Amino acid sequence: MNSFKNLHPGFVLCYFVFVTFFSVFSFNPIYLVSSLMGALLFALMIQGVGAVARSIGGYFLVFFLIAVTNPLFSHNGRTALFFINDNRVTLEAFVYGVVLGVAVVSVLYWFRCFNEIFDSERYMYVFGRISPGLAVAVSMTLRFVPELIHNFRQVNNAQKCLSDNRCRLRRYISSFSAVISQSLENAVITSDSMRARGYSLRGRTSYTRFRFSRRDGIVLGIFIFLAALSVTERHSFSYYPDFVCSDFSLLSAVSCVSFGIIVLLPFLYEVREGLWKFSASRI
C-alpha cells in the first residue's frame, strides 16, 4: 500500500512542501482538520493500523500541551472564561491553542509519512539535482559515520582483552583517538581513489534511477491544477480579539474542496493503482 512512493521524488517533495506549508500558514480550522485527516489516512496506509495507533498517544500529548498552555500565556480575546491570578483565560485563546495543536500534530504526521517515503536514495536525488558535488559529499558522510562506529567497536573490543577493565573512560578515549588516526589513513586512499576516477574533472553529473514518466506528469498536472484552485481565494479565519470567519464565496468553497482532494491524493492514487492492479489480475 505504498504506490505513492513510486512517483517521482521531485513531485513527492513538492507535494509534501505544499501540503505542510499551506495547512500551517492558512491557520484555518477547515484546512487544518482536513490536513490532519489526510495525514492520518496516509500514515495508516503506509504504516498500518498498529504503528499509527501506537503513535497516537505521544502526538495527543503534544496536542494537549499546546492546547492547554496557549490560553495560560496568551490573554487576548473578548470572551473571558475564568481568571487565574487576575489573568483572563479566554475562549479565543483556548480555541487558538486547539487549532495550533492540530496544526503541529498534522505537520508531525506529514513528516512521519515523508520519512517513510523519502529514503536516502531519494534524498540523494534531490542533493544531486542541487549539486552533484554535494551529493557525493553527503554520500561520503553517510558512509563515514557508521564506519567510524564499527571501527571503534572493533578497537574497543581488542583493547578490552588487553588492558584492565577498571578504567573504562580511559580505554574509550584511547580507542577513539586510534580510530581517528585510522580514518585519516584511509582518507588518503579514498582521495586517491576519487582522483583516479576523475573527481577533479568539470561537469559532473549525478546518477539517478528515477525517471519522470507520463504517469508522474498526469499526477503533477492534477496536483498543480488543484493547488492553483486552493490558492486563488483562500478562505480566511482570524481568532483575536473575536472569531472572524470570512463569508463563503463560490471560489473559497472550491478552494476548500480542492485542498481536501489534495490531502487525499495519496489515498486516491492508491485506490486507482489498486483498481488497476485489480484489473490486471483479471488478465
Place this chain on the structure above:
Amino acid sequence: MEIFSIKNLSFKYNKSDSFALRDVNLDIKNEEILLVIGESGCGKTTLLRMLKKELMPFGEMSGEILYNGEDIKNISDRTSASQIGYIFQEPDAQIVTDRVSSELCFGLESLGTDNKTMRAAVSEFVSYFGLSDVFDRKTSELSGGQKQLLNLASVMITRPDVIILDEPTAQLDPISALDFITMLRRINSEFGSTIIIAEHHLSEIYQLADRIVFIEKGQISAVDSPNKIPEKLKGKKIERTLPAPVRVYNAFGFDFDCPLNCRDGKRMIEPYSNSHYISVKELNKDNKIISAKDVWFRYERNSPDILRSCDLCIYKGEFFALLGENGSGKTTLLSILGGFMKPYRGKVRNTSNKTVYLPQNPRALFVKETLREDLNLIDNSFEELSLQFNIFHLLDRHPYDLSGGELQRAALCKLMLTNPDVLLLDEPTKGLDYFANRRICRQMWTVV
C-alpha cells in the same frame, strides 16, 4: 603495439637518498596481462603509480613514460580518468560512497555522462559482475571479496583500455581472490583490456599472465613468460613464492616443460611420487586446555545460528588450525573460545590462566603514538622480547606506519608480553607477502 613504453625511468622520493626506481625500461603491449612481482618495498607500487597521472608520487623523476606514444604528463585529465583504471590493495578505503549503485556510477558521473547512458552501462556491468543481488545495498554490508569486485566494476564501467591493480587480492580470502582473478581473466579476454597487476599470492594469477616482470631494488631484473622466468629466478628469495608446481620444477630440474598448474605438475612428478612418502608427527593428547561441547551461538535473538552443536578439543602445546570459508563462523568460534562471547547453549571450558586474542585487524591492538609506549602499557621488560620478534628497530615508530608484516609481529609481541597460555589468532597471515608470512609462522612455532 605498445600501450605504455617506459624509457630510462628513474625516480627518487623527496627526502630519500636512494632511488625507488632505477633505469627502468619496459614496453607494455596492448591487451596483455603483465604481472609485476618482487619483494615488499622493491618499487612495484611506485612503478604502477607512475603509470597513472593522478597518482604519480612526488619526487625527482628522469626518463619518460609514453602512453600511446604521448608523454603521460601531457595526456588530458579526462583521458587519464576514463582510459586508465587503478585499483588499490584496500577493498574498503577506496570505496567512496555509501551505496553500491552510486559507487558504481562514480566514474561515469565524474566524466559527466548523461543519465540514459549511465543506466545502460549500470545494467550491463551489474549483471556482468554478478552484483545484481547487492545493487540496492549499502557498501558497508558487502564482504571483502564483493567490495573488491565492486571496485573492479566501478573502474571497468568507464571502459578503460588499461587496468592497473596494486595487490588487489592481498586482503581477500583465497576463494574471493580466485573469483577476482577469474573475473580479471574474463575482462582481459572479453574486453581486451590491458592488465598490469602486482601480486604476492601468485598461485592463481601466475598461469594467466602473458609476461612477468621481476623487480629487485627498483630495477627490473627479469622479464619473461611464466614458463621461462623460473630459471632466471633461481636462487633468489622470490623463487619461494612461485606456485608449487613451478617451485618443484625449479628445485629438481625435471626433464619436462615448466608446469604452470597442478595438472601438469602432477604429470611431472607422477613417476617419482610412488617411491617417496611424507611422515607426520603424533601429538601428545594428555592435557586439554580448551574444550567446547555442544556449543550453539547466534548474535541476536532472531538471527540465524552461527554455530550449531559445535564440539572442539584443544590440547596443551597444540598448534590448532581452524579452516573454513568466509562467514562459516571461524571468528565467532574464536571469540567464544576466548570467552569474549557466551554461547546460548553448550559449555566452554578454558583451563588456561591467560588467553589472548589477535583480531583480524592487528591495528586494533595499538592505541599509542609509538610502539614503545604501546608495549610499555603491558610490561616494561619488552625490549628483550622485541629483539626476539625482530621489531626492536621499530620501537619508536608509530604503529600505523609499520608494514603489514611488521605490524603483525609487533601485535604478536604485544600479546606475548602478557604471558599467555593460549594464543588465539584470527587470520594472522592475511594481507602479508610470502616472507612476512613465513616469518610469522616461524615465530609462532617458537612460541609453541
